[in-house]
Amino acid sequence: MLYLLFHTEFLIQYEDSLHHHRGHWHNLTEVAGTETTAHLKLSPYVHYTFRVLAVNAMGSSRPSFPSKMYKTEPSAPDENPTGVHGFGTEHDNLVISWKPLSGLQANGPGLHYRVMWRQKMMDTEWMMATVANNSKFVVSGTPTFVPYELKVQAVNDYGAAPEPAVAFGHSGEDRKSDCSVSSLPFSPMQSCYAQVVMLQTHSFFFL
Numbered sequence: 638m639l640y641l642l643f644h645t646e647f648l649i650q651y652e653d654s655l656h657h658h659r660g661h662w663h664n665l666t667e668v669a670g671t672e673t674t675a676h677l678k679l680s681p682y683v684h685y686t687f688r689v690l691a692v693n694a695m696g697s698s699r700p701s702f703p704s705k706m707y708k709t710e711p712s713a714p715d716e717n718p719t720g721v722h723g724f725g726t727e728h729d730n731l732v733i734s735w736k737p738l739s740g741l742q743a744n745g746p747g748l749h750y751r752v753m754w755r756q757k758m759m760d761t762e763w764m765m766a767t768v769a770n771n772s773k774f775v776v777s778g779t780p781t782f783v784p785y786e787l788k789v790q791a792v793n794d795y796g797a798a799p800e801p802a803v804a805f806g807h808s809g810e811d812r813k814s815d816c817s818v819s820s821l822p823f824s825p826m827q828s829c830y831a832q833v834v835m836l837q838t839h840s841f842f843f844l
C-alpha cells in the first residue's frame with residue numbers, strides 16, 4: 638500500500654499552437670518517476686510545447702513551466718480517410734463521402750483529397766476528382782443502381798498518402814412506382830391495389 642501511495646510517474650503533455658488554441662494540453666506519454674529523459678514519437682507539421690506533471694495515487698502535481706516551442710517538419714500524409722461510402726440520392730447520381738483527416742493527421746499544409754470511382758466488375762480506368770475543404774463528392778449522370786468501386790486518398794503539398802483501400806457503393810435507385818391509379822383497373826393480379834369484396838352479410842374485407 639505504501640509503495641502504491643509513493644510510486645510516482647511523470648506525465649508528459651504537449652500543446653500544439655498550430656492546430657489548436659493555446660492552453661489546450663494533450664497527454665503524450667508517461668515515464669517512470671526514476672527517469673530524467675524521455676524519447677518522444679512526434680508527428681510532422683506540429684508546433685509542440687511540452688510540460689511535465691508528477692503523478693501518484695494521491696493525484697498530480699502542478700505542471701512544470703512549459704518548454705520552448707519545437708516545430709517538426711511537414712511531410713506527406715501517412716494515412717487516408719476512413720468511413721468511405723457511396724450511395725445515390727437520385728436515380729442518376731452517386732454521392733461519395735468519407736471522414737476527413739484532422740489537422741494533426743494532415744502532416745502538412747494544403748490538405749486535399751483525390752476521389753476515385755469506377756463501375757465494379759468493369760475493366761475501365763478510374764475516374765478522378767480533387768476535393769478540398771469538403772468530405773463528400775457527387776458524381777452525376779450515373780446509370781441507375783449500379784455497383785461502384787471507390788477510393789479516397791489524402792494529399793498535401795508534400796505528397797500523397799499510401800494507396801487507399803477500395804470501398805464499395807451503389808448509384809441511386811429509380812423510385813418510380815409501376816402502378817397508376819388512373820391507368821390500371823382493379824384486378825387480383827395487381828398487388829398495388831386492395832380488392833374490395835362484398836359478401837352477403839354486407840361486411841367488407843381487404844385481400
